[in-house]
Amino acid sequence: MAEVSIETMTVATTVKTSPKRTAAIVPERSVAGRTLVLLIAIMTFLSGVTLGGVVLVQKSAIAWSSDVGRQVTIQIRPMEGEVMDSNIRTAISLAESIPGVSDAHALSLADSEKLLEPWLGAGLDLSQLDIPRLIVVDLGDPKSVDLNLLSKDLQAVKGATLETHAAWRQQLNTMAGTLVLSGVLVLVLIVVATVLAVVFATRGTMASNREIVDVLHFIGASNAFIAGEFQGRFLALGFRGGVIGGVGAVLFFFAVAGAAGSIVPDQASAQLGFLFGRFSLGVDGILGIAAVVPVIASLTAITSRLTVRRFLSQTSGL
Amino acid sequence: MIAPADSERHSRVIEFTNVGLRYGHGPEILRDLSFRIEPGSFHFLTGPSGSGKTSLLRLLLLSLKPSRGTLTMFGRNVSQLDQDSLLDMRRHIGIVFQEFRLLDHLTTFENVALPLRVLGEPESLYRSNVTELLEWVGLGERMDALPPLLSGGEKQRAAIARAVIGRPDILLADEPTGNVDSELSLRLVRLFAELNKLGTTIILATHELGLLDAFDFPRMSLSDGQVTVDG
Numbered sequence: 001m002a003e004v005s006i007e008t009m010t011v012a013t014t015v016k017t018s019p020k021r022t023a024a025i026v027p028e029r030s031v032a033g034r035t036l037v038l039l040i041a042i043m044t045f046l047s048g049v050t051l052g053g054v055v056l057v058q059k060s061a062i063a064w065s066s067d068v069g070r071q072v073t074i075q076i077r078p079m080e081g082e083v084m085d086s087n088i089r090t091a092i093s094l095a096e097s098i099p100g101v102s103d104a105h106a107l108s109l110a111d112s113e114k115l116l117e118p119w120l121g122a123g124l125d126l127s128q129l130d131i132p133r134l135i136v137v138d139l140g141d142p143k144s145v146d147l148n149l150l151s152k153d154l155q156a157v158k159g160a161t162l163e164t165h166a167a168w169r170q171q172l173n174t175m176a177g178t179l180v181l182s183g184v185l186v187l188v189l190i191v192v193a194t195v196l197a198v199v200f201a202t203r204g205t206m207a208s209n210r211e212i213v214d215v216l217h218f219i220g221a222s223n224a225f226i227a228g229e230f231q232g233r234f235l236a237l238g239f240r241g242g243v244i245g246g247v248g249a250v251l252f253f254f255a256v257a258g259a260a261g262s263i264v265p266d267q268a269s270a271q272l273g274f275l276f277g278r279f280s281l282g283v284d285g286i287l288g289i290a291a292v293v294p295v296i297a298s299l300t301a302i303t304s305r306l307t308v309r310r311f312l313s314q315t316s317g318l
Numbered sequence: 319m320i321a322p323a324d325s326e327r328h329s330r331v332i333e334f335t336n337v338g339l340r341y342g343h344g345p346e347i348l349r350d351l352s353f354r355i356e357p358g359s360f361h362f363l364t365g366p367s368g369s370g371k372t373s374l375l376r377l378l379l380l381s382l383k384p385s386r387g388t389l390t391m392f393g394r395n396v397s398q399l400d401q402d403s404l405l406d407m408r409r410h411i412g413i414v415f416q417e418f419r420l421l422d423h424l425t426t427f428e429n430v431a432l433p434l435r436v437l438g439e440p441e442s443l444y445r446s447n448v449t450e451l452l453e454w455v456g457l458g459e460r461m462d463a464l465p466p467l468l469s470g471g472e473k474q475r476a477a478i479a480r481a482v483i484g485r486p487d488i489l490l491a492d493e494p495t496g497n498v499d500s501e502l503s504l505r506l507v508r509l510f511a512e513l514n515k516l517g518t519t520i521i522l523a524t525h526e527l528g529l530l531d532a533f534d535f536p537r538m539s540l541s542d543g544q545v546t547v548d549g
Contacts, residue, residue: 022441025432027423215419218379219480220409221436 026212026229036201036234040241041248043194044296047187048249048289054183055285061176068165068172069142072150074104074135077159087157088133094153095137101150102140106133132159194296195303202234202307213315223312231305238300242293249289253281330357330392330487330519332378337387339373346385347373349543355521357487360514361547362530363523365540371523374540375490378521380408392487409437412481412518416493418473420465426476427452427461433484448483455479455509471502475509482513489513491522495529503529 074091078084088106095104107115112131113124139145147164154160206213209230216226281289332355339348347370355361363371376382377389380396389396392407399407412433420429427448428435434444452461455475465473474494481489491510495503507522507529514520521538524530530537538547 022435023424023428025421025424025435211419212421215421215432216436218381218408218413219433219436220405220484222405225436 024229024233025216026209026233036198036237037241037244039197039201040194040238040296040300041245043190043197044242044245044292045248045252046245047190047292047296048246049252050183050186050190051288051292052249052253052281052285054180054187055281055288057176057179057183059282059285061172065169065172068169070139072137072139072147072165073163074137074154075132075161075163076135076157077132077161078130079159082158084133087160088135091135091154091157091160094157095135095150098145098150098153100139100141100143100145101137103138104135106135191299194299198234198238198300198303199307202230202304203311205230206308206311210315213312217315223309226312227305227308230308231301234304235297235301238297238304239293241300242296245296246289246293249292250281250286253285331355331390332488332519333388333390335388335390337377337384337389339370339377339382340385347543348377348540348545351387351545353538353545353547355519357519358514358517360511360520360535361522362533362535362537363521363540364525364530364537366525369540370543371540372492374545375413375492375521375523378488378490379411379413380404409433409484410487412484412486412489414474414477414481414489414491414494416496418465418477418497420473420476420480422465425462425464426457426468426472429465429476430479430483432480437484444483448479451479451483452476470498471506474498474502474506478506478509478513482518486518488519488521491520493523493525495524495526500526500528504532507533 074095076084076087076091092104092106095101109127112134116124137150147162151162154162213226216229334351334353337348337351338346340346351374363374365371373382377384378391380391383389383397392410394403394407396404396407420426421432424432430452431441431444431448434448435441449458449461452458455478457472457475457479460468460472460476463472465476468476474497478491478494481491489510494510495506498506503526510520510522511533536547538545
């Protein structure tokens with residue numbers, strides 16, 4: 001009976017003194033919370049959108065360049081005294097004799113009418129006009145095809161010229177490279193702006209928490225301990241802001257993809273898709289934006305830690 | 319030959335030798351201080367406002383280094399210590415301020431436990447010690463109260479408890495009775511005297527003549543940057 005009483009007392013004592021959650025040494029509200037979260041969210045959003053834009057441009061450029069690189073076109077102009085159909089057959093046969101060419105076929109008049117329809121309107125009858133005819137040559141293995149040889153062979157067909165799209169590809173690659181470089185530059189500027197903003201926010205926070213810092217100093221806390229207390233707060237803020245901005249950036253691309261599909265008419269949408277891709281980030285793009293979040297959070301934590309350590313070394317008096 | 323006990327006692331002596339202190343390029347606040355404080359002693363530090371009491375306490379708290387001369391604490395010249403050694407030494411020194419300097423967002427218990435928390439001790443280890451100390455200073459029922467809800471006397475007792483929870487060898491007090499009435503002042507000084515009986519060296523800065531007269535402890539008087547020890 002006595003044992004039961006003792007156990008009951010022990011339990012009662014345990015309940016009475018059971019520790020509640022210990023408060024953080026640096027109160028959450030004292031760290032320039034909402035403003036900093038908003039700032040980091042905006043910076044992460046901008047980084048995510050920029051990174052996503054770079055990914056889209058690069059993916060589209062690679063896809064476009066690859067598609068265009070797999071085809072060349074032979075154009076045969078009508079010439080006095082030449083039979084167009086005969087020239088077309090000769091050109092096709094010459095093209096098919098080149099190693100690496102998988103197919104060569106002439107575009108029918110109907111195909112040409114369809115191509116010219118956006119500019120000349122529907123119901124066009126090209127049979128009445130002497131227009132150049134096109135032969136599309138598909139390259140099974142673009143690297144192994146000797147286009148110089150094909151060009152030389154085609155000299156045997158009067159009015160035939162080879163269009164390799166090399167100038168277009170060069171132009172596209174230059175444009176895409178410029179856009180990617182600009183995107184990277186913007187990313188660097190955003191990172192620098194984020195670092196500066198976090199430095200100012202951290203210094204403001206440290207100044208407003210000077211009393212806590214002083215108390216911690218005189219009770220024997222090391223600078224590393226104090227920095228750790230503040231860094232934990234900034235890491236949490238950086239992560240929260242980063243997640244908000246990152247999710248916002250991904251939603252932005254979904255919204256743009258949805259809007260491009262619904263606002264632009266189908267035919268134009270297809271042409272836009274051909275030229276600029278489908279505004280679809282893909283898994284790698286989304287992963288890229290997701291990777292921005294820990295990068296921004298870590299950047300915030302590292303920047304604040306360095307700023308805090310500098311502040312503490314100036315104020316500790318040791 | 320010095321016996322081990324004498325050696326340990328010697329290492330806890332505080333010794334000033336021709337110590338001077340100035341801030342930046344300003345005039346010397348403290349000049350040619352040469353005196354010795356024995357371990358386990360109790361000294362009042364007195365002097366008019368601006369005489370340098372707080373500066374002397376800051377030297378003893380190691381938050382300032384002498385501009386010249388030698389200050390020896392725990393057997394070492396503090397001017398020659400690196401940051402880690404100074405930090406380690408500071409953990410043997412407790413301090414109580416006139417304005418309490420408790421953290422308002424932490425409970426009385428958490429404020430008192432702070433010195434142990436910064437050392438990384440788990441709460442399960444120090445909880446009973448902190449509770450016992452709070453009961454000893456008469457704050458057993460106020461453990462969960464936040465400082466803004468405490469009276470001046472309660473705040474000062476909490477500040478004293480925080481200063482001694484780490485069992486410091488030296489306890490510094492800068493006008494600890496400046497914000498409480500005279501009766502409570504006497505009770506607080508008695509509390510310091512109790513701590514002194516347990517072996518803690520106490521240096522208590524005050525300019526209240528009533529307190530100085532009520533207790534028979536030696537006085538260090540600061541005037542014109544120089545100190546005289548009597549009693």
